[in-house]
Amino acid sequence: MSLKKRVVYTAIFGGYDTLHEPKGLNKDIDFVCFTDDTKLKSKKWKIVLVADNKISSAMQNRKYKFFPNVYLKDYDESLYIDGNISVCSGVISELFDTYLAENKIAIPPHPERDCIYKEASKCIDISKGDPLKINLQMKFYKGIGFPSGYGLFENNVILRKHNDPDIVCLMESWFQQLEKFSARDQLSLCFLMWQQNIKCGSIFEGPRYSNRYLKIGYHKTEENLPVFKKIILYIFLNKKRNRILFFISKAIENIKRLSAKS
Structure with missing residues (x-):
């Protein structure tokens, strides 16, 4: 021991x-x-x-x-x-x-969103989790009275x-x-904190931000991605650590939105 x-x-x-x-x-x-x-x-x-x-x-x-x-x-x-x-x-x-x-x-707070309902919509949009389970889960939380914008980690x-x-x-x-519900653990924690007071x-020194304690990297499956995809992923993983990478990530997002409309 x-x-x-x-x-x-x-x-x-x-x-x-x-x-x-x-x-x-x-x-x-x-x-x-x-x-x-x-x-x-x-x-x-x-x-x-x-x-x-x-x-x-x-x-x-x-x-x-x-x-x-x-x-x-x-x-x-x-x-x-x-x-x-x-x-x-x-x-x-x-x-x-x-x-x-x-x-x-x-x-650490979630780097993009502060609401489990918005996170649920994003999970469904990018096929992370069972949509039926996620929607059922959000309906349950809303029925109890859990507010939107309460926070997200x-x-x-x-x-x-x-x-x-x-x-x-x-x-x-x-x-x-x-x-009981979705395996996406971000979707339930803040609800439970609210419910249990x-x-x-x-933690402001989260691994996506510039600090001397922690740093985020690739998952093992991501280490073997094609070079271009790996570079794009690196930009998005580190956009909160570096202002130049942040602006590059915004440009990439804008290009994706324009491409989706055309």
Whole structure:
């Protein structure tokens, strides 16, 4: 059992991502990767080999993403990161100090939208999720009275006091929503925070923004894209980090809109 009280962890299943070695020492923090990849090795991550053939790779990821209170219960605080995110600093503890001093949970805001209803429409437009399940889910939330524009988080980075009873309840409810409705976890979290009166801090050093802590990269399947498509994806992944890339991304979006009209 580790004597450290903070952990950074990720969960990579089905070969979806490449594990990135964290930079710096971060002596006061452990790094843990849950995976089904028997060949995965690391000098800095503790590799925890697990497998559950009864559920999909995506749901295996969600199980570890949502429940550090079960799988990392000896730690008081955790930072979950998606497998395509790199830790770029030896002082990642500063994020814990900054955001968990007054919050039980903190997440980067969504970079494009601040409303689950708008996110639901976007998911349907780009074929991310079952339209029937998404529409049913949004109808249910509207019926309860959940307001539009309440907020939206990206959920690729989550800081938590994961053993806190309020957070445990939130995570259990979140997983239940995924089992009941759409597997798009962005669509349910803010509703549950509203319903359970949970305050969530906004991490402004998210991996899509210029900062010294975290950086977003490609998923493993994206690493082998044709060069042109990979460049376009890089522009959109990093448009919040670089003003030039931001304007290029806007130009590309305008070209797409004009092409769709013609």
